Amino acid sequence: MITKQTNENASIVFTCSGTSKRSTELTAEEHSVVRVLSGELKVIQSDKTYVFGAGDTYLLPRNRLALLVKSDKDGEPYKAIVVKLSHNILRSFYEANPSLVNSVSKTDHIVRLGKSPLFDSFFDSMIPYFNLEYQLPPELSQLKIREAVTILRTVNGDVDSILSDFSEPHKINLVEFMQTNFMFNMPLEKFSYLTGRSLTTFKRDFKKAFNTTPQKWLTQKRLELARFQLTEQKRKPIDIYFEVGFENLSHFSYAFKKEFGITPRELASH
Incomplete structure (x- = not known):
């Protein structure tokens, strides 16, 4: 079970996983x-996998697809602090410092941030906030977010190109995007948004490109990926079902047998 403590004003979240492994998707x-x-976070x-352990810090750019696998490690559950950098604070900062706005980065990748006593002090200072019996004053939470931005820019001088990007997704190549991201199990509305389309236009363009519905195509692609991982990579069904886009193991097993006439477990044991 995932427990989450958060202060709505602060946009600062403490998460703790009480299970040996837990997966969620994030956009x-x-x-x-x-x-x-x-604990450990994968x-x-x-096109890339990152593994983070205790003491590691990273920046997740907005509107980037990722699957998060949270696991216990060394007898400790996964725990993390997440600080959301609000559009309003970032926009205010870069409007006041226009010389810092350089070419906007369109990277889809996570940014691994180096070790720094500045990060250590920053996150240590926030741990007591989650024991408060009252909400953190919004003025203080905004101050902490500004502090996070300052530390980010101090530790990594390249983040301006990411943080100063306030553009919305534009219309991109649908076929290329779907072939790359089909394993992410999210609503069609999110797929359409990330490809720069309305839902109606997304469905129309999808039908034209693939000659089938998004739901049928996504299921087929996910099952084909699962079969490859079971047969060629010798992975276990319980380790892959979420990674290939299914919410639970029973639904994955049912769909797999319906498609291939054999259960994932039976195929993996061959």
Whole structure:
């Protein structure tokens, strides 16, 4: 079970996983800075996988698809602090410092942030906030977010190109995007938004490109990926079903047998 403590004013979140492994998908609408306190976090994107342990810090750019696998490690549950960098604070900062706005980065990748006593002090200072019996004053939470931005820019001089990007997704190549990101299990509305389309236009363009519906195509692609991982990579069904886009193991097994006439477990045991 995932427990989450958060202060709505602060946009600062403490998460703790009480299970040995927990997976969630993320398409954050705001940039986020994450410090892993304990346990292990695997961040899986379409073309790259990152592993973060206790003391690691990373920046997750907004509107980037990622699968998060949170696990216990060394007897400790996964715990992390997430600081969301609000559009309003970032926009105010870069409007006041226009010389810092350089070419906007369209990177889809996570930014691994280096070790720094500045990060250590920053996140240590926030831990007591989660024991408060009252909400953190919004003025203080905004101050902490501004502090996070300052530290980010001090530790990594390249983040301006990411943080100063306030553009919305534009219309992109639908076929290329779907072939790359089909394993992410999210609503069609999110797929359409990330490809720069309305839902109606997305469905129309999808039908034209693939000659089928998005739901049928996504299921087929996910099952084909699952079969490859079971047969060629010798992975177990319980380790892959979420990574290939299914919400639970029973639904995955049912769909797999319906498609291939054999259960994932039976195929994996061959």
